[in-house]
Amino acid sequence: MVEWVWRQIGVELPAEWECLQFARDPEAGRCAFADRHRYRFELNWRKSPGEPDFGRMMKDYEGSLAKEWEGIRKAKCRGWPGLTGRRGGEVVSRFGTYLPEIGVLVEAVFIDAGERDDRLEAKVLASVRAVPPEANGMQRWRAFGMEMRVPRTFELGECVVEPARVGMRFDGPRSPDRWIFRRYGMVGTWLKTPVREWLASQAGELARNVKFKPGGGGAAQLERIEGEWRPKGLLLRKGAYAAAAWKSPEDGRLYHAICITGRKSRRFHPAAADAAMTACPEFLRVPAEGDA
Template sequence: MESWAWNGIHLNLPDDWEMIQFSKDSRSGRCAFADRYQLRFELNWAVVDGPPDFARMVSDYKAKLAAEEVTDLRSVQHAPWYGVFGRENKLPISRYGAFFPARSLLLEIVFLWPEKQKANNAFEGYVMDGVRVPAQNDSALRQWRAFGIDATVPEDHELVECKVHTAYAEMLFADQKERCQESFLRRGMLSEWLDQPLQEWLESQLPQGYTVITRRQSTHAGHECWLLEARITRPVLKDWLWGTRHYQACAWICSKDKRLHMFSRIAHQSRKAPAALPDIRMACCPDHQRGF
């Protein structure tokens, strides 16, 4: 099983189920997972005012599905989850909903089974038992774990962009005013594109208009890491208003997964009274995690 963490929702799914669709909206959205053959799992979330009337919700949902000619309908339950099972175009489908008061979040999960396979209630229960929604705290951190990236960012920072393609995954976060931005990158197939020392490649990723002020190297748990810090060369108005922009970056090649991992941050900091920035962290394997 593989652990996923998306928008503060943690769950465990089979290793061969990949996320093929995702939403960035923290208040309402959907993620979908598929194996080699078909769509297998959906996760939907919405911030609501309070717990719904699940008995009425299930009854209304069954009536809706019956009108859509879904067959073999029956109510199902695995506390605190309530749901409906039915066959849609001969495919067994289980739909469950649960309310998580820690963040006033209503979750719906959907299991889609192959036509010739029965719904595995024990497996469904195992997945539902593993769903966690930690309480929200503006001063705390939130873990995101998807596409091989394991990132920890401030609780109030939103996912701005997520890019995924072959041997490449990148996630970008920012606060509401975009005064602090974080980027997390994981790349594979290094022999196909990495044609320079890692420290030189890291410096080549420096945003335009920044000047390097420090470079250093460290080794931890067999991982050789390169770090650099930079400052905006020519400040503009927003730098005078919010503080000069600083850039931090760290990169390494994991000795276990053989991928390149990099995370960086751009943040405004006052020269007179620099405020402490919230922690951010990135992990590549159980043995190694870096942060600043």
């Protein structure tokens, strides 16, 4: 099972289920996961000021689904009320719950090709939980092979998912604050320079006075750079630029983390790293004020 944390909702899913659809909207959205042959799971969310009347909701739901489902009946799993029925050659089961910690109504949809897999449903539903910001004010995300912690005020501004290339950008409430996380695959086919050189080439012309910093070495060969962020334009705020890149010895992927922040709001990335980034115990550190 692999953990997935998206928009403060955490769930553990079979490793072979991959996310093929996602939404960035914090108010309402969906992540859909598929195995090799079909969609298997869908996680829907919607902000709600309070817990809805599930009895009434299920009744309405049953009425609307009766047109497309056969043998529709009520089901309950791990305390989640739901409905199950047959749609064509597949069994679809929908369960709903309310996560009061984050004020979100969550719906989990399972799609099975043959028969309903009750045990897997129970296992997955038991793992669905709210992931509120941590005590240090950082919000945890875990998606597309990356584990990220960003300040809780940051919003997911962009998410690009392509084969062997994933990028997620989190925007802070004030410009130019943004944290970017990228993960690249098939590194051997395109990375023809050392990671150090590649990292410097990615800084772009808006990052000035870029200097290499001690990266820590290790098996991942972590490389770090820091510099000034000077956007073109008189009224645009300047700031600090810091980035790190490393090749994970575990999956062979290249990870790239960028932090662009205003001078007055410098923050440190937490040193605690997750399993996916154990190669880089302190993968990104923005210098504090006065830190030369």
